[in-house]
Amino acid sequence: MTHWLIALRAIAGREFLRFLHQRERFLSALVRPLVWLLVFAAGFRAALGLSITPPYQTYITYETYIVPGLCGMILLFNGMQSSLSLVYDREMGSMRLLLTAPLPRWWLLFCKLLAGTLISVLQAYAFLGISAAFGIWLPWTGYVTVFPALLLAGMMLGALGLALSSLVRQLENFAGVMNFVIFPTFFLSSALYPLWKMAESSRLLHDICAANPFSHAVELIRFALYGQVNLPALGWTVLALAVFWGLGVWGYDPRRGMIQRKG
Amino acid sequence: MSLSLTDLSYAFGPRQALDGVGFSVPEGRFCALLGPNGAGKSTLFNLLTRLFTTRAGRIDIAGHDLARNPRAALAQIGVVFQQTTLDLDLTVLQNLRYHAALHGLGGREAATRIDAALDRLSVADRARDRVRDLNGGHRRRTEIARALVHRPAVLLLDEPTVGLDAASRAAITDHVHRLCADTGLTVLWATHLTDEIAPADQVVILHRGKVLANGSAAELAPDGDLRDRFLALTAEPA
Structure with a gap:
């Protein structure tokens, strides 16, 4: 195994061990979408009528509609959580250790991003499993075909977190940034309501939702759960990943001296 | 030379943190980088570990130019940061x-x-x-x-005894001195405590981003009182 792969395995292993040590994080990551699914969706079931739109071929319940959006929610919160841990690591020093390893910096950041995403995907699968236990079944092949979509969406949202963490210098400032990012990103998307429904109330809001990369990530997951590829969603998600990744790598460039400054 | 710094400068905006810093440490030598708080020691460590980079000056680690061949150079250093990592x-x-x-x-x-x-x-x-x-x-x-x-060929330690009791401080200082003597490891030890330095050690005194003195502890303080010499060199005008 080459040096690069040994490092990848170690970084992923460390993230996994940290995840095991933070059971509360796992529980809160599951409870949040489950509350939406079992409480919010149940309450709004009657209020929000849904027409048959792809990938659905028949009428579906509101709970079924929001499952992909809630998978996206898990990936979004985890992406932000791992970027928070990046800021924490930077302040606490372990990021210094990582960045002084004799490997290209982009590879070290990629390892960190992939490791965080795999943990997110694991949680999304746990959520899908619990949803199934509550009677929200999806085509069984969907549980397999959704994997690459979850991975890609998770990487894109993790890269967003990486880019943000490189720009935010202190941990205290990060909570504010998270509020400004997470809530608009989630609510201005197709996670909870289809975009055509949004268009009925406001064209502007519809356009904002349509431009939101998170909407495309959710649609990518939605179609993948039914064994289909939504090509525009795939394209926009890949483009957003490339932009956020580029920003993140630029943000962590040593020429910018991103590590906490002091003499 | 295991570690060589040539005309190294770094500025945070208008504030010059390092100004033309240059010194070398031969193989197997314990070099104490002595400086008061704010002297530029941590900035120097950030440059040595490539957490910062600069175009002004050059760093060679075990014969590798850190700017041109960072992976080979970083493979030759071991680092102990001030904060635990x-x-x-x-x-x-x-x-x-x-x-x-x-x-x-x-x-x-x-x-x-x-x-x-x-x-x-x-x-x-x-x-x-x-x-x-x-x-x-x-x-x-x-x-x-x-x-x-x-x-590694070079071990960098940034104030490694901060927060330790006297016994632990002495034990760690002794351990690292022995490492130098036994294995030929080159050590750069940043500190502001003169009692961590042995007479045979190389001492580089850094103050306000500049090297004020470079020589063995015995040469810099022939009377044996390095602390007084250090305080005299770095005294701030009243």
Whole structure:
């Protein structure tokens, strides 16, 4: 195994061990979408009528509609959580250790991003499993075909977190940034309501939702759960990943001296 | 020379943190980088570890230019940062395995080197303990052991005794001096405490980003009182 792969395995292993040590994080990551699914969706079931739109071929319940959006929610919160841990690591020093390893910096950041995403995907699968236990079944092949979509969406949202963490210098400032990012990103998307429904109330809001990369990530997951590829969603998600990744790598460039400054 | 710095400068906006810093440390030498708070020691460490880069000046580590060949140069340094960089929830062994892997070491080779490094720093009996359960002295030893796993040519330590009691401070200082003598390791030890320096050590006095003196402790303070000499050189005008 080459040096690069040994490092990848170690970084992923460390993230996994940290995840095991933070059971509360796992529980809160599951409870949040489950509350939406079992409480919010149940309450709004009657209020929000849904027409048959792809990938659905028949009428579906509101709970079924929001499952992909809630998978996206898990990936979004985890992406932000791992970027928070990046800021924490930077302040606490372990990021210094990582960045002084004799490997290209982009590879070290990629390892960190992939490791965080795999943990997110694991949680999304746990959520899908619990949803199934509550009677929200999806085509069984969907549980397999959704994997690459979850991975890609998770990487894109993790890269967003990486880019943000490189720009935010202190941990205290990060909570504010998270509020400004997470809530608009989630609510201005197709996670909870289809975009055509949004268009009925406001064209502007519809356009904002349509431009939101998170909407495309959710649609990518939605179609993948039914064994289909939504090509525009795939394209926009890949483009957003490339932009956020580029920003993140630029943000962590040593020429910018991103590590906490002091003499 | 194991470590060579030539005309190194770095500025945070208008504030010049380092101004034409240059010195060399030969193989197997213990070099104390002595400077008061704010002298530029941490900035220098950030440049040596490539957390910052600069176009002004040059750093060579074991013959590798850090700017042109960063991976080869970084492979030759072991670092102990001022703040602990251990993962407190992992065991000593898990922390060292992680570091070994970042340097491309895995399997049996990593295990052998980790055992040897822990033995050398007398922390082998704590290998399976969580770092959170270690005292400050043992944590520092663990960090030094970790920095040695990949057998670097140069060991950089940024005020490694901060926050330790007198006994732990003396023990760690002795350990690192012995490492130099026994293994030919080159050490750059940043500190503002003159009692951590032996008469034969090289001393570089850094103040306001400039090198004020460079020589052996015995040369800089022939009367043996390095502390007075240091205070005289770095005294601020009233």
